[in-house]
Amino acid sequence: LEEEITPEEVKSILHQFFFYIFFLKTLHFVFQSLDYDNSENQLFLEEERRMSHMGFRCLEIRRWVICGLIGFLTGLIACMIDIAVEKLAGYKYFAVKLNIEKYTELGGLSISLILWAVLNSAFVMFGAIAVAFVEPIAAGSGIPQIKCFLNGVKIPRVVRLKTLVIKVFGVICSVAGGLAVGKEGPMIHSGAVVAAGVSQGRSTSLKKDFKIFEYFRRDTEKRDFVSAGAAAGVSAAFGAPVGGVLFSLEEGASFWNQMLTWRIFFASMVSTFTLNFFLSIYHGKPGELSSPGLINFGRFDSDSVQYNLYEIPLFIIMGALGEGNVTLSLYIHRPCLQVMEAMLVAAVTATVSFAMIYFSNDCQPLGQDNTEEYPLQLFCADGEYNSMATAFFNTPERSVRSLFHNPPGTYNPVTLGVFTLAYFFLAVWTYGLTVSAGVFIPSLLIGAAWGRLFGILLSFIIWADPGKYALIGAAAQLGGIVRMTLSLTVILVEATGNVTYGFPIMLVLMTAKIVGDYFIEGLYDIHIKLQSVPFLHSDAPPTSHWLTAREVMSSPVTCFNRVEKVGRIVDVLSNTSTIHNGFPVVAHTRKICGLILRSQLIVLLKHKVFVERASSRLSQRKLQLKDFRDAYPRFPPIQSIHVSQDERECMMDLTEFMNPTPYTVPQETSLPRVFKLFRALGLRHLVVVDNENRVVGLVTRKDLARYHVGKDGLEELHLAQT
Amino acid sequence: LEEEITPEEVKSILHQFFFYIFFLKTLHFVFQSLDYDNSENQLFLEEERRMSHMGFRCLEIRRWVICGLIGFLTGLIACMIDIAVEKLAGYKYFAVKLNIEKYTELGGLSISLILWAVLNSAFVMFGAIAVAFVEPIAAGSGIPQIKCFLNGVKIPRVVRLKTLVIKVFGVICSVAGGLAVGKEGPMIHSGAVVAAGVSQGRSTSLKKDFKIFEYFRRDTEKRDFVSAGAAAGVSAAFGAPVGGVLFSLEEGASFWNQMLTWRIFFASMVSTFTLNFFLSIYHGKPGELSSPGLINFGRFDSDSVQYNLYEIPLFIIMGALGEGNVTLSLYIHRPCLQVMEAMLVAAVTATVSFAMIYFSNDCQPLGQDNTEEYPLQLFCADGEYNSMATAFFNTPERSVRSLFHNPPGTYNPVTLGVFTLAYFFLAVWTYGLTVSAGVFIPSLLIGAAWGRLFGILLSFIIWADPGKYALIGAAAQLGGIVRMTLSLTVILVEATGNVTYGFPIMLVLMTAKIVGDYFIEGLYDIHIKLQSVPFLHSDAPPTSHWLTAREVMSSPVTCFNRVEKVGRIVDVLSNTSTIHNGFPVVAHTRKICGLILRSQLIVLLKHKVFVERASSRLSQRKLQLKDFRDAYPRFPPIQSIHVSQDERECMMDLTEFMNPTPYTVPQETSLPRVFKLFRALGLRHLVVVDNENRVVGLVTRKDLARYHVGKDGLEELHLAQT
Structure with a gap:
């Protein structure tokens, strides 16, 4: 790969790297600001004065309708992504599993590896091409961009329809392609784009003006709807409507207002409900509303969620461990190189996974209560399955769930340790790629893996439920990376469906934030700084x-x-x-x-x-x-x-x-x-x-x-x- | 009673009544405002400029310490109230139960009634005397006053130490005295007073200046701490730390800021944790942190919390039913009359309860899974108990829990209907009394009763779990009275300990608010209007x-x-x-x-x-x-x-x-x-x-x-x- 990099690119890479190390000391002029204060000129005042009390009520109703639409469409998109990923990944794993089973006895497993790597690379290729050539702003999770938008910075092209289409397509490809990424972060961006589009009643990309909602065509109103869209996105991604509202509020702190909050809440509700409803139809149980988000942490039984006082210091220690926040990745600027890098990572991911499955001899009995859909026997005895395969041979969401819920003894400590390391490096490499992808799920997975490891090691000393420690580890890792506290606590509590863990999760997230902030800023803030955006924090510097x-x-x-x-x-x-x-x-x-x-x-x-x-x-x-x-x-x-x-x-x-x-x-x-x-x-x-x-x-x-x-x-x- | 009212008082009553009916068209000048904008004069700027970066960091740490203290003390007070009420009410019910059992056969049950009425009146007397003669501002829940404080209106004496002492004493007396009141609302006021005291590092009432935290002696800082105190109060009352934060934000909407929110969150956490910890010691299981709030809705099993699509419209209908908001009560101004009125209500409450228990012949078998502590046999057969007694012969918190969790068939529909009506009128009368008392629990209880009735009637048509409908009814009733949405949803979800009901609770609260606002304002807003406080809503009127x-x-x-x-x-x-x-x-x-x-x-x-x-x-x-x-x-x-x-x-x-x-x-x-x-x-x-x-x-x-x-x-x- 090095041969193809031009001197300019090397310079650019070093430049970026330098920026990263010494932080950024410049602010760019390219970013315009948004006007979150209405320009109350004569025309505006005349219009407002002409409007009757009834007129304002109609506007208010229209705002609620728009929020409902935003929620509905965001939920629908989430549903589409979920089904597409599940189908595509399902076909892939099915094909690879058949192939492996076929060649385990014949002895040509390298063919299986090649099949897996090719399938991964193919999926990722489509996604990377779309992002790199059509709409580069669709790369990554989009959360930093939405944070900037709510803060008042206009990031070009961030809320366009084209961005949305590429984002959705890209995220389906990268998740189905087995990269160490999640589909949750992009949902937040998608929700925001939906909101910006619906609230304006037109699409400039499609040159279609529906001549409705014209009153809302200004920055103030648009921002309000975009925050509702972001909340709807969080809500659909994690089944966490309250968490979504809090996310929007944490990021768009300066414009809280009761009526707006209720509308945001409504959009969130509709979004999770829509997703829930359509998924219930897809799963053949229409009307049974029990899968509220894209990720489902599974039910934590009420009896098993007790924790004791002596565990609190342990949780805090875990929180302090969670601040691994390395995002060193090369910044390559030429689109075709970016696509090739993405494909390379996809192939490497497959290879690493395969190697780890191959060399592990961690066999576990095939019980009744396993959540795996593709248990892989490989070289294990009959009635057993390879537990390393569980971690890799799965969408990351399922892997997280397995780590939370599988009974004690399911995982070998060495397996978990190696998995943590390997997945961590894959995730770090993947983060810099030009694909649409979120960082929530890989963080949760890494955290769950080392958390469970921690729990297993702990259980040599005292009794400890490793699933609980997996959850705490996941919270610590995610908190250390994204540095949200209140909203993330609520998101995680809503995703687990059980409030009892609320207090330890809070403690862990706070510790992760305090310890993390001591060393380095959060991932999103680094990202924002890297782009030298004039971001305003909530207060002026104290001195x-x-x-x-x-x-x-x-x-x-x-x-x-x-x-x-x-x-x-x-x-x-x-x-x-x-x-x-x-x-x-x-x-x-x-x-x-x-x-x-x-x-x-x-x-x-x-x-x-x-x-x-x-x-x-x-x-x-x-x-x-x-x-x-x-x-x-x-x-x-x-x-x-x-x-x-x-x-x-x-x-x-x-x-x-x-x-x-x-x-x-x-x-x-x-x-x-x-x-x-x-x-x-x-x-x-x-x-x-x-x-x-x-x-x-x-x-x-x-x-x-x-x-x-x-x-x-x-x-x-x-x-x-x- | 009428003979003792002077003509002036009659006039005053009519005046107040008139105000109530036609709403208030005046604003009083007595209320001063608080300065939530720092007066940046030369002295202030000089001080700020003298301060080093380290100095600001120390201030920040001090803020965190204060928030920790606020949380700790608020939790402690909650714990004290809880234990005191439980002990006193326990003695009372024990004495009355013994007496009833003794006289059931002998046939002198009127003596039991008198004993009960006298005990109730005695408790209530002490509380009413303290409130009426020592500190009248301690009457009621204090929530409207705290809303005003956060809004920027200075209500005289509302955050003084004396108010706190009387409030705590008053609420213990009125709850132990069996009035239709709760101890949750007053916790919010208590938390706010604690915060105002601790953050100033002195007590003007005690003439004691600790010479600490002098930097925080201005309205802006004090307000921030008071909002943390209110949140800690909610958190202790309901075991709902996130709900507490949201409550403070909904009420103090204009000053949201990330760092402050985290501090509020911290205070809430510490508060619920402190309560939890001390209660665990009190209950003899130190370190087992499972009773996070004063009210505990009990565990809703994960399996039973499913709901189906067709139930959503039912929930919405229940939400619309929840807006019963009658607060017609006489306003009596002379303290000794107020005490007598309170005692009268206490005696009437005992009489009504007794009559209802006496005339009901709703016997239920004494099973294993009952939560009652004092099952009363009365005229029932051996091995059975009087189910009406369950509702009245109990602290309201326990009654709510019974309504949520007792298995189908525990309650007779007629019993429930009569209970709902009787308790409703008692609660309405009680609300106007000069005692410290909250309105959350009576609302929840009334709602749970009619909700369960709704569920029972529904189960004649389709299968329905009456406990679930009790929860929805409780939410609808409470939402119709206090008109909070986001914070209340989170509070209820945190109190049930299960996120699954989040969506229906939201829907119900929204419906209750929309339908309710169409008819009349919420209870707190009426209260604020009645006192003609210049309260600023979050937006100017649209026209x-x-x-x-x-x-x-x-x-x-x-x-x-x-x-x-x-x-x-x-x-x-x-x-x-x-x-x-x-x-x-x-x-x-x-x-x-x-x-x-x-x-x-x-x-x-x-x-x-x-x-x-x-x-x-x-x-x-x-x-x-x-x-x-x-x-x-x-x-x-x-x-x-x-x-x-x-x-x-x-x-x-x-x-x-x-x-x-x-x-x-x-x-x-x-x-x-x-x-x-x-x-x-x-x-x-x-x-x-x-x-x-x-x-x-x-x-x-x-x-x-x-x-x-x-x-x-x-x-x-x-x-x-x-």
Whole structure:
């Protein structure tokens, strides 16, 4: 593989690696922000004032309908993925099992290995091609991207229909291809895309506008629905509706509101219910609603879930062990290489699995209470099966369940140890691949394996149920990697279907987070940092009271007059060296009187809303909110708008379109205060004024995201101009 | 009883009744607001800037320690209440049972009735005396008061130590006295008081200052801890740590933040764990952590918790039935009458119970799997017991559990029907009493009773497990009364210890809320309205875009100059006709340059920080943040501060003490925008300025709480000057 890497790529790899090691000290300008504060201009206020009490009630009902639809579609997608994966993986394992059984006696097991590797690589190839060539943003779990979206950062193409299609296809391929990945993380992304699509009542990719839900075509409303979609995704993936709501809240912390929370909750409910219902039909027991999520941890019997006080310190130790968070993987940029790497990993996964099954002689009697669907006899005596095969010859979900529930004595400690190591390295390698894949299940599986091992070793000293320790280990590992606490606790409790383990799981997750944060950030945060996204945490760094708005703000600021020359507007917007997205509108002596966005100016230019032309032959219709909504969210670039020399001399009256009451702060405001205002209201631009109300600067997301806490106090990142 | 009511009281009763019927159209001025926005004056900024990175870390650790303490103490209190109630109620039932058994054959059962009534009344008397004479604010569950506190309204004396003591004593008495009340609601209030006390490191009631945690002596920090305390209370009451966190979040919606949430979660965890641990010792099985809350719904076996699709509509119907929310009770104002009313209700409760037990002839065989501790044979055959007695001769928690878990056939439908009615009327009457008591358990009990009845009737048509319907009925009834959805779902799921019922419980609670809100507000909201508290909901009324800051604000505003004459300040503060708590500080031509609070001015006056005196013989020490913290939260009234005629002529320099960067809005800002800013930042005063930055008005909580949505659009409440 090394021969094919160009020098540029080597440089790029080293560059990325360097970034990874020393963390990122730059913020990119490519990422635009979302406007989570409504632009309350005259058009908007007029529309709101026209609306009756009944009108608002209808809107509210429409919001509930949309949330219901989001939940339904997300559940349906989850169901589709589940069935497709189960069918494809089933065929694969069936074929390989037959082949192995055939060749165990004949003695040509290498043929079985090749069959397995080829099948794996073939599945993975399709998935990797789709991701690498069609929509690279569909790679990975998509959770960091959704976190960014809810935080207010616009990641290009992340909520498009095309992304969804590729994501679903990709995840089916990679899971069926036997990679060390899960299908849960991608569900969260899928739910978010569904939400963004449904709530807008149109698909820009398909060029289809249903002319419904036009009121919701703005960032604020879209974000609310996307958080409902993400929650629905979690809910479908883990059968955890409350966990889903908490996930959305943990990530989109700044906009909690009771009505919204209930809608999110409703979407989650509908999602898990839909999945449950359709799976019950698929499994031939329509109406029996007992498989609420994609992953099912199986029933933990109430009698067996007791734990004792002396076990608590053990759980905490396990939590501290859970912070293995290595994501060293090569970053390859050329699509065909990416596909080949994915196929290679798929083949290696098959080979490693095969070798481990082959060389293990850990035979277990074939009992009544086994959950395996494909017990493999291999070289074991009749009536026995190879227990190593159980771990590998299975979808990871089933393996996790086996580790939780199989009776004590099912697994040999050595088998488990080797499995943990092998699977860990496979998972680490796999994480960097260009395939749609989640990290939840591999983490759970690794954790369950070493947890069970821990339990088995412990049972030499005291009595211990290894299944319980498998669960704790899984929680510790997952917590150490994703660093969520509240939502993850609820997700795991909902997935186990039993509240009794709630307290130990909490303890374990907290320990994993505290210990983990001491060493390195969580996987998603690393991912976000690697992409140098201007992500705002919930609070300003504690030692930042030294800084005031004056030091933080960008200045000088390009301002427009209330009535501005078209030529100047076009020139400012076309200036590629300083790409601004918001412009204060000022009266004489730079007194602030409004704020207008680039997107609004673009629409105005496109419709040629010029003062001189109003009286000309074109019977100029009054611009309405609808025109802005139609252009949302893909406003054309300024280059695509032709403005003639004549028109350049015209004037534009911005009064009606600007937000006349932008939030402002005085120059002396401390950074934490600016931060609080910015974050609590989901702002994109905050105007800094002097005590005469004159514009002196503008605070944007990048100005705030620059400051963060380093090892020895406040650090400032550089703003990269890439 | 009527003879003793004075004409004034009759008037007052009618007045209250009138309020209740037509709802409240006034807002009282007695309620002050809390400052959930830090006053970032020079002193504060200097302190923050002096603090090192390490200093902030220590603060953070201290916050965690406080949360741990809050959880521990709350758990301990819960444990104490539980044991005390169990012991007292145990003695009572034991005595009455012996007496009844003795007189069943002798034929003097009226003596048993009298014994029972007297015991009940005695217990209730002690509790009612404590509440009525010592601390009336300890009446009821305290949940509406805590909701108000988290919302930002200062209810006098609500988080004092004395309140806590009376509350705990009162709830033990009223539960042991057999009233139709629960001990769960008061736990939430208790947790909040514990939090407010511990976090301040002192008790003003005991005049004891531990000189610790002084940094946390301000409203913002205190609120954060109080929300942790409320969560710990829920957690201890129901064994529902996640439910506790969600309760705090639903009520204190405006200040969610990840770190805070984790601390709240931690407090909840510690609380349930402490309770669990001490109860396990009390029950003689130390270390076996299986009774996580005060109420325990008992184990629902995994096998029996299946539900089928056709049951969903039934559940929804039950949800719609759950909105019985009658709280018509007389409001009596004289303490001794209140005590007598409480004793009367206690005696009536005993009588009604006795009569129902006496006249029912519903005998059930005494099986192995009964949960009753005091099965009463009465007139039943040997080996049988009176099933009506089970419902009444028990703490309500046990009765709920019996209704959930007793095998089909345990209860006679008629018994259940009569019980539901009787208990319902008792609960309604009891709710208005001046005793510490929660409404959760009576609601659950009533709901469980009619739910089980529903299940029994249903089982004539199809097979149905009445225990399941009892649970659904309980959820419906409780949801219809308190109108919480997300938190209540989680609380109930955590209390049942089984996630499978999550989905139906959600559906039921949602239906109960939607149907209930159509008719009347929830119990707590009615309570809050009855007290005419300026409560801010999470959003402005939808049709309020018509209004702007100009119309909403109070004006003219009393402003101070940067350097102001002491005499003027004293006069303004002493003016009782306009009690303002915040004053904009202005430079020439009324340009805003800061905001100062009444409490700050009082401290300045008390320490005589006058410009002229700085050079006089008194070596005036510089005022520090500590001086403000020492005075917090009970700032002396202006009348207690003596200012001589000489001093009146001095000047005061406010520069150092005022908040130099108050949030401001232009006059044209729409009400929803003002509301959003106010609510998101937890403000108390919002200065309205014109485009020259001159102060034109001030928006406070009352100005915003005035507007609410009525039957036909926006309504405005009157501001009462009481």
